[in-house]
Amino acid sequence: MSTPLGPLSTPLPPLPDDIFTSAQWSILLALMDAVVPRIVRASAASPSRAIDELVISEEEYGAIARATGNEEGETLDAYLAERPSESEEFKGLLRRQLVSYAREDQRRPLMIILSLLSTRPGSILLTGYATPLDQLDIKSRTAILQSWCTQYMGALCTLRNTLTAVGKMIHIKSSRLFPTITGYSAIPLQYSPGPSYEYTFLQFPESQSPAVLDFDVVIVGSGLGGGVSAKNLAEAGFSVLVVDKAYHYPSTQLPMTEAQGMIHLFENGGVIPSEDSSVNVLTGSNFGGGGTVNWSAALQPQGFVRKEWAEDRHLPLFASATFQDALDRVCDRMGVTDKHIRHNHGNRVLLEGARRMGHTAKAVPQNTGGKEHYCGHCIMGCASCEKQGPNVCWLPDAACAGAQFIEGLSVEKVLMNGKKAVGVKGLWTSRAGVKREIIVKSKRVIVSAGSIYSPHLLMNSGIKNNQIGRHLYLHPVNFISAFFKEEVRAWEGGILTTVCSSFENLDGHGHGVKLEATCMLPSLSVSMLNWNSGIDWKTNAAKYAHMNSYISLTRDRDPGRVLHGPKIEYTPSAFDRRHILRGLIEMSRMLLVAGAREIHINVPGIRPFIVDETGGGAMCEIVDPRFVAWIAHVEAVGNSPPNATFACAHQMGSNRMSAKKADGVVDQEGRVWGTKGLYVADASVFPSASGVNPMVTNLAISDVTSRGIAAGLKKETGTKL
Ligand SMILES: Cc1cc2nc3c(=O)[nH]c(=O)nc-3n(C[C@H](O)[C@H](O)[C@H](O)COP(=O)(O)OP(=O)(O)OC[C@H]3O[C@@H](n4cnc5c(N)ncnc54)[C@H](O)[C@@H]3O)c2cc1C
Known part of the structure; x- marks a missing residue:
């Protein structure tokens, strides 16, 4: 059979009724x-x-x-x-x-x-x-x-x-x-859709009365935490149901265009502003959650973070062999390695800029099954199925072990009998628009709806604990872009294959920035360029083939909060913003020594640095007074809101794990304090910001939690271990 020319289109839902005059x-x-x-x-x-x-x-x-x-x-x-x-x-x-x-x-x-x-x-x-x-x-x-x-x-x-x-x-x-x-193409190089797992989703006839189902375990959310939990519990022999409010898309429809993907694959069309609009939160919502749209960076948490969690937060799990075994197990399953990476231009620039400045930078292992995977489009879903997201890896494993699935089921609340979780209730909407109330009875409920929706669901379920939703960390970032003389076609090649970590401990307590390459699809890179005037932006946008962009990502010390709704209360603190700004300045130096011709810090009011202002072929070094003066200008403008706005790289911590009930939402086994049978398995349980991209940490914690749940259930039901 011949390879199709490109992905099948995934049409948008009908336009909403107009409400503007x-x-x-x-x-x-x-x-x-x-x-x-x-x-x-x-x-x-x-x-x-x-x-x-x-x-x-x-x-x-x-x-x-x-x-x-x-x-x-x-x-x-x-x-x-x-x-x-x-x-x-x-x-x-x-x-x-x-x-x-x-x-x-x-x-x-x-x-x-x-x-x-x-x-x-x-x-x-x-x-x-x-x-x-x-x-x-x-x-x-x-x-x-x-x-x-x-x-x-x-x-x-x-x-x-x-x-x-x-x-x-x-x-x-x-x-x-x-x-x-x-010259941009929305179709990846060497496009060839891989073999998608063929899921069977439960269907229900239309009816006024709810459909009632019975399972050992129901998991709300099919993302990373939910996926690994489903695999472990199904393989342990329990009947498992995974539900997600969003839908599955096979590889033949991936990657989607940006217009379609933002709507089908992300929560709220890709736009969830904090209450003061200082940060936009981007989070995946589809069958596979954030793991379908993430950038494959598969880093294990660093020693100083594990030590903080084990010693300062009194959670010995994070210093244990159990945790390391879980990290290694999840990485093995996804074929995590840095051996096969071919860095694209943007990532090579980061390595070279760091080398020339004497900084530490390295390749970032990828969860691409040991494959090179030279693809920059995976944020809109991975066509080749090389990226081992939940829909390619964890959920097929779970399906093979007998797990069942419902897409389009938005869970409204966890059903409680006193302190005991006994199931969930929600509204199902089929692909054809059929609606039905669904009640799932279960011995265990695992909430894996992500760091924004999990706390909301617990609040909605009447769980009383004023820690729910607090301690939301967002890894806020500012962007920086650079134009090069040569064409760099940054949309081609792995997105995030390098990191510079020289500035990750700026306060002596593990808070600082990582400098990383970022997704170069046009609406997520070109649109970040400052708008000084329409003509200026349109001209810069047309130079896209010469542009690379990066993020200065801080391990935030100062958290915000998820409120019922959910609403997000978060403003990057002056402390965290200073770190981001320092990262932007260091990245500017790295870009200059690596050959950038223009450097654009994507904060309104910061003018770009143009190496050759007069067009006479001038060169520039970091000690050049003109560059030094520009750095002073960057520091003077700064990155305070409302002028500066930030993007959230990752969400964590809003149901944090704690040693004592008064300090958090779940105990070390992932059980919601003060309840029975109710667990959280997703990035919301992180005790604080992970500092590294959180996928692997999330998978490992959820792996430990779900294995613990399996052991408990076996004991309870008398099943042989
Ligand atoms: C664009 C992007 C790039 C990223 N890149 C990387 C990377 O390279 N490396 C890395 O380590 N991390 C990366 N991350 C972060 C990582 O993917 C997330 O941390 C991770 O997906 C979070 O997993 P989770 O288990 O918390 O929940 P999620 O994966 O967010 O899944 C939650 C799921 O729950 C569903 N849900 C929510 N509410 C309900 C409800 N009421 N009923 C039913 N279903 C519900 C949602 O639809 C969603 O599918 C990236 C994230 C994004 C968005």
């Missing part, structure tokens, strides 16, 4: 058109569209063509002319974002501001112009967006950051010409 849409799209403006050269300008387009001179046009490495001509003209209000796909994605994925209380302030901006008084108040915003030309709209970012207007600064972030991201997902102009 036409006046609000008009203002919103006028703002979006300023974020990503239609740019035309003077010879093509049309007087009838004067307020809609940004006219540039032939010299400016030539400069853009040279900077982006494009020929002057029709394709470049058409790329520059694209704008949101003329793209049905852009408008559809924007509507989904605002209607389906923003809460009413998040949307309301935006709707009020849009309404105000369509009136003269409101416009004067918010923009200084008497003319409503949608009647202003692009230059004036641009000036308004730029002016909203002053420290005196925190709310408008947040609004500007949100609008520019959303505009950039949706434009990149929906632009017809971005791939043509940059």
Whole structure:
């Protein structure tokens, strides 16, 4: 059989009903058109569209063509002319974002501001112009967006950051010409879908009465914690049901496009802002959870973190052979190794920059079954099935041992009989839209819904413990990008195959930053570039084939909290932000010595460092006064919210494991304090931030927890061990 040319499309659900007025849409799209403006050269300008387009001179046009490495001509003209209000796909994605994925209380302030901006008084108040915003030309709209970012207007600064972030991201997902102009392909090199496991999901006829099921163990969430638990318990001979509110997608549909993948594979369309919008949380939601979309980095927790957890937190598990055995077991099963890695350009730059600066950097082992896996698209699902995510590895093992599965079942609560968990209840929605209430009775309930939804589910189930949801760690990051003279095609090759760890202990207590390469799919890299003006961003975006990006990821000392809803209360503290900024500065030096021609720290207000400003072929060293002055500028601007916004690399700790009931949510066996039969097995049980990417730590803790549950059940039921 011949290999298909690319993945099958996974259509989006129907558009949600519109709830914005036409006046609000008009203002919103006028703002979006300023974020990503239609740019035309003077010879093509049309007087009838004067307020809609940004006219540039032939010299400016030539400069853009040279900077982006494009020929002057029709394709470049058409790329520059694209704008949101003329793209049905852009408008559809924007509507989904605002209607389906923003809460009413998040949307309301935006709707009020849009309404105000369509009136003269409101416009004067918010923009200084008497003319409503949608009647202003692009230059004036641009000036308004730029002016909203002053420290005196925190709310408008947040609004500007949100609008520019959303505009950039949706434009990149929906632009017809971005791939043509940059050479980007959404299909991995040597595309060949691997053999997906063929799951059978339980189905139920439509009915007013609930379907009642009986299992030894029900596991809520099919991610990493849930997957390894399902395997262990099914292989131990128990009847196991794994349920997930999201759905399974076979390899023939992977990787998805960014527009489809963000909606089908991630929680809330990939956007969960903290309450003050300082951090966006990205978390997987599909059959396989975060393990389907993660970047394969498979690091074991470091000695100083294990020591902190074992000694300071009095949890001897983390200093035990049991834990090390579990780490090794889960790594063996996933074929974790660094032997077969072929680093792409971005990761080679990190290694070389670190070497030239005398820092410590190394290859990061990958969970790709010992295969090279030169693929940068796996965040949208792994087509080759080389990445050993739960849907490829743990859940098929569980299925072979008899586990059963339900997709599309959103568990509402754990059913309690006094202090004893006796099952779960939730609403099932089939792929065809059939709905049915489902009750699962079970001897044990394992909550593996991830660090945001597990605490929410425990709260919803009436578990009384004021520690639930506290101690949420997010490994917050800022991004830094660099442009190189040569084409680097950073979307090709393994995403995160190197790490620089020289700055991971900046306070002497194990808090600091790791510097890592990041996912280079356009909507997650190009859209992070600062928006100073539409023309500046659109020009930089077109240089994508020359760009690498990195993250400065901090092991956060200061946690936030998950509230019922769930809502996320988290603002990176000044302490943690300082570490991130230090990482950005060190990474800038590494990039300079590794040959970057432009360095862009993705924090508004920090101007880029251009090595050869005059175009005369100048070189630059880290001691060059111009570079030293730029570092001083970076330090002076800093990374405080609301100007700076952060991304969350990983979520942990919101149901932390503790030696005493008063200090946490679960005991060392993963059992929820004060309950019987109720366990948590996911990254929410980490005693604090892991510092390393958490997959392997999570799998190992869940492995120990589920083996303990199996042993307890065997004892209880008299099954022979
Ligand atoms: C883009 C990305 C890249 C990453 N890269 C790496 C990496 O390279 N290395 C690494 O170590 N870590 C990485 N991580 C982190 C790692 O994947 C996560 O830490 C891990 O997936 C968390 O596992 P979990 O068991 O806590 O839950 P998850 O994997 O988050 O799974 C939770 C599941 O529960 C389901 N669920 C939630 N609520 C309910 C409910 N009420 N009813 C039913 N189902 C529910 C969700 O749909 C989801 O599928 C990455 C994460 C992301 C998002």
